[in-house]
Structure formats: C-alpha cells, structure tokens
Amino acid sequence: MPETLENVRKFAADVAQCMKCGFCSYYCPVYREEKDEKALARGKNQLIRFLLKGEQELTEGFYGAIDNCLLCKTCVQYCPAKTRIDHAVIAARGDYAAERGLPLSKSLVFRHVLSRRWLFGWALRVASWFQFLLPRGEGKFRHLPQFLTALGAGRAVPEIAPKFLRDSLPERNPAVGERRYRVGLFSGCATEYMFPEVGRRIVDILTGLGCEVVFSRAQACCGAPVFFSGDLETGRNLARQNLEAFEGCDYIVTGCATCGSGLADYPVYLSESPEEKARFEAFAARVRDFNAFVIDVLAAEPGRFQLEPRFRGKTVTWHDPCHLTRHQGVAAQPRKILNALEGLRFVEMPDADRCCGLGGSYSITHHDTSKKIADHKVAGFEASGADAVVTACPGCIIQLRDALSRHGNGAEVVHIGELFRVKRSALDGPGDGPAPTADP
C-alpha cells in the first residue's frame, strides 16, 4: 500500500465492504444521467481499491472519477452493505490534493479567500457593485451572461445582499421570556452574504422560543466546500476557528443543511490527534439543524407557530436536502412544522428526497449533468401542484430557483424559516404576530 495515502487508508474497511451488486446503479443520480461505471459508487470503490493495492496512481483521470460525485449519499442509503463511498471519496480527494494539489481556482478560493472571512466579505462587497451588469431574473436573482461559460452561463444566481447578516444582526439576541438555552447561530456563507433575511427570521423564531442567540463574528465558513473537495488542511483551520467561536454555547444551530453536515463531519475527516478528535466530537454533538432543534430539543408546540400572511391559502411542497435527510437524518421535523401551519396546505412531491444536483461546486464543474439532475426536481414539483417549494438549504434554493427559471416556472423557492414566526401570546390571532426583525 503506498505510504502517501494517509487519508484514504483510514477508510479501507469501508471500501472493502462493496460486494459489487450494482444496486447503487438504480439510485445514483449521476450514473442515471451518464451511465458511466466510474460515476457509480461501485466503480469509485473499485478504483480506490486499486489505489490502495498500488495498482492505480493518483492521476488526473482518477481525480476526474472521484470528483464526479455529489456526495449525496443516495448510494449509501440503498447499499445493502452500507458502503460509505462518501468517506472514501472525500479521503481520496484529500490524498490527491496533498500529493498533486487542487486545481488553481479551487486552491486560490479555499486557501486565500474562504479562510479569511474579512477578505471573502470584502470580495463579495466589491462584486456586488458590479452585479447590476447581470440581467435581472425574478425576485432577487440574476442570470450569468453567456461569456461566463465556466461558471454555468445563463444560470440564475442570487443577488449579493446590500447588507450582510453581520451588519444587521446584533452579536447577542436575548431570549423572549425566560432563557432556556444559549444558542450559537451558525449562519453559513450563503445566509450571511446572500440570504441574510433567512438568518434574521431564524433568530426571531429561536428567541421567541426562549433561546438567547449568539451570532459570533468570529465564526468562519463551515469548511464543507473546502474539505469535501479534498483541502483537508484549510478545512482543519476553519474547523478550529469555529470551535473557538462557539465556546460557551449549549447548542450550535444552523439553517443550512450543508453547513450542518459539514460541522458534524469535523471528527470524521479533520482531526490530527485523538485529543482533537474528542474536541471535534464534543462540538459536533452540539450541532443541530434548525428544524430538528425546534421540534426535538425545544419541543415547540405546533400551535405556537403562525404562518406569514403572504403564504396564507398557498399550497407548498418540501424538498429534502441530501445534507439534511441522508447526512443528518432530518426529514420528519420540517414536515411536522409545515403540517401545523394554519392557513397553509402541504403536499408531498414525488421523490422529495431526490438530489437537486447542486453538490456545491459540482454544479459549476459538472454543469450539464447538474442541470439534467435538477430537471427531475422540476418535474416532481410540477406534478405536486404546489405553488412554492420549501426547503432548508440555501444551496438547494439556488439550484432549484435556477432549474425552475430555466423551465419558465416562476414559482417561489423559500427557506422554511421564512414561512412562519412564533406567536408571542395566546391572544395573537392569524396575522397578528409580532413584527419580525425588519429587513434593512
């Protein structure tokens, strides 16, 4: 076994589990579009086995195969042997990055921009001055012009917010009534810079349910796009920053499914010593998705929720983000909230847990396949008859909005936190709830 494969060696047992049955071929969204064995968990496993036996080099072709994966875990869900291709793929990307380096664009963004919050914010602020050059789509979305083919020409991208979350939300947000928990809000980059209203709504709901919410300015990117791509070193630095930022919080709550799974994965991929693994595990044990926190930890009575007036009489459906349902096991909780909202009709769409095809930078590096995968979501949404899609991942919102827009469907895609607020007294009738934090 080559000495350099320090990451993938840790998951050799996972790779060995594959019994080559091919069940994953029925479910893998990439394989279903491309019909290429290397796109399949079975094919990737085989390549990684060859690598571990010294029969495969860390070539560009090898990287191409392991890079062609959404990390959606659909194969893991249906695999009779529970083969963890996600573990093996991330670790193999880590070994490739350590030996050969990542593509220059990823390396520059991860090491020099994402790891410096101030620089990232500054770069987006500068970009926001020029976004008026992009043609405007519906709502707060614009379309990338054709010359930006490498980034997915024509795709809908959200506008950069005129005021970032940190410019419009205090660091400390007191609980309404008696304090039950001290909660750290992990905003994630998309919420911080593109969807700050989602962050403010989540804070309103959590404070309304008796939580003091701390929005630490010291928090960094969760690191998921970084270490899922193989840059484990930068991912480790980001993880260490986040551990410090959330010291003293009972829970760390996020409204971003990808951030939640990234934070929970710190002990799996990033620890350099048993002591650090224990610290990462203790941190991960405090991380909760917003829906799971509201239902499981706060045990909020559905009668305490009040539908936002603009959704009254609407029919909505739910999209399960892969990073929520398969990575964190959260599926029932958002449905419980949606079913409880008086004045709203909730319907399931076919294949609600089918991947939307975003996969972080996958939607840029594999744009055609990503679009084809998203087209199935549009078909599912249209079959549901709903007026809007609700979900809990800013990345999925971006992808679904783009897919619907390509199909000429102007339906809204919203975060579940935008749908309701907490009644602050038994006298609150429909539409009489407290004013939410104003959008600046």
Ligand code: SF4
């Ligand atoms: S990854 Fe699982 S489902 Fe796919 S071939 Fe291997 S054992 Fe079968």
Ligand code: SF4
């Ligand atoms: S994680 Fe998703 S994209 Fe990757 S091999 Fe499994 S099913 Fe296919």
